[in-house]
Amino acid sequence: MSDGKDNGQGRFVSAQAVAERAGVSRSAVSRAFTPGASIAPETLARVHEAAAALGYQVNDLARGLLANRSLLVGLVTSDADSPFRAQMIAALSQALIERGNVPAIINIGSTVEDMANASRQLLRYRAEATVFLSGSPPESMVELTRQNGQPLILINRAETGLDSVHCDDMDGAQQAFEALSLTGASRFAVINKEDPSPSLAAREQAFAGFAVASGFKPNIVRAGHSDYDGGREAARRLLASGPAPDALFCVNDLMAFGALDHLREAGLRVPDDVSVIGFDDVPIAAWTSYRLTTLRQDPHRIATEVVSILNRRIADPDAPPVSIYFPVELVVRETVKARQ
Amino acid sequence: MSDGKDNGQGRFVSAQAVAERAGVSRSAVSRAFTPGASIAPETLARVHEAAAALGYQVNDLARGLLANRSLLVGLVTSDADSPFRAQMIAALSQALIERGNVPAIINIGSTVEDMANASRQLLRYRAEATVFLSGSPPESMVELTRQNGQPLILINRAETGLDSVHCDDMDGAQQAFEALSLTGASRFAVINKEDPSPSLAAREQAFAGFAVASGFKPNIVRAGHSDYDGGREAARRLLASGPAPDALFCVNDLMAFGALDHLREAGLRVPDDVSVIGFDDVPIAAWTSYRLTTLRQDPHRIATEVVSILNRRIADPDAPPVSIYFPVELVVRETVKARQ
DNA sequence: CATGTTATTGCAATGCTGTGCAACACGATT
């Protein structure tokens, strides 16, 4: 003896139910929710009223079936809780929501198998695009998305034939080297992680290149992880390996914080004894305990570029792939000694 | 002159295409991807081969249409990039992926309109459930999800008639008060934000209650935001308002970091002059610059509880709503003076 | 009053997959 308000079974309300309640055909319901469709004002009102009473929402699954695509956009990443990654996820999801999409976050390990599963899942949901925030999709997955016409966008990672957006790692490294160089430093060091991502590797390599070009011999130390503890570990090994450096470039902020804390514990003064520069400009870098000089990589800028690539790619699926590089900005705080 | 490998239009590959290539009916393709279905080993192999060549993936939109539900689970939140929120998102998305779901993250402002839109979007995609990480859904949305039989789960927020999982704020406040009490402190203070969430309010109120019960008169200061700068601002106002406290309870870690930095700048020694306790146990709390004593709220525990509620709710949609409270653990570091 | 025009509305097909039902083939049994 249901009164028709609920459907009893806890099922989703369908257009059929709304049509019956309003005494019109299913088509009329559909038209009532399609802007610009031909429908009499009075029927429209009756349908809307019935829909509101029943709590009806259009089924985007069926809509997507017809359009052969959904509004989902996949964000695949690992370490979703690291500060910079979290900022990117926040900025990207916000930008995508504004665009009308539904961002699906696939937070997984970085094994090939995990990434393949993520990509397949997104394909199964006919996601409008897949964005890789970290790591590279396995070759087989690239082919799969290509076969299905699903755009694939990479962040801070280049891959021939794919759209990507990167910060200008090379320029960032140059700015870092120049800033450190101006302090009159001569014992340069770099902290990185073992088996670095291409972006991290590029920063290290470019920095080392500039140092060598200026006649220095940079000391490069790599830790197991690119996090706070990795930074500490690398700094410890750095100090143990010989004379302390007077200029240190960390390929990301998190490692810089770890390094800073270890250097201070070891009795070194920053920036008097050692100048330190990080990369990313995570919010913590502005905190008074660190006041880290670093290279700013704006997550909102990344999000904007991703959206613009997405728009272009959808407008013209066959356009040649683009790589967008955006500049990186040195924000000067208090971990670099004043110019000599 | 396509060879049939691609479909030219950049459309997704359908079962129809696979069927044609393998020379079987569409049903056979469907059965080839349904475990346990009746199909000859040889046809299965032929279908799989054709599917692999074409890059076919089952269309979960159509599958969901049939089942009248999708595997999407909505995670609606604001401030997705704050450390604790980011940890929750990471833990929840991981747990949900393991369960076979696709977490959709709706990162929005906390206005009623934003939340209503998020909820509607999730309804339109027939999401299996919606989880609110922060804020409360507007009453109209609660009704809407109820009408559509979509489970709704709240984190750190109670609402009659809804499933929820919370940490034991009251007990946490008690542990904080007792730990601070043991230092022999007498000038208690609390830092919170203006217009706090119920959870934050509960911590403050409970702590103040215990202090009053012990004959103290706690000084409560509220800042505009519950972040680092809010913590600094509150600490500044706290010191300006009278004699410095010797015991400070911050309702979350982020504000504790801001407060710590300001206290130190103001020349106070922690923990000798002031003991400080935070809440959440964000990773930064373990860093040597802070070594914050705090109440640990385990994001993985939250994720596990959410999944268990989800399973229960799906198994029995009409079960009475449950509120799960999980304990909070005091992790002792170096911002609380040793016992007198 | 007859005819033409316009606005609405319903019908039916489409998109894609899962599945009950019936048909079919094939080997086995009596």
Add this chain to the structure above:
DNA sequence: AATCGTGTTGCACAGCATTGCAATAACATG
């Protein structure tokens, strides 16, 4: 040889919303 059981396969429909097309009604015009 007739019958039966078993395994396999295709047909057709369901599930939900969109949309071209045709039918209808209401109205205006000559």
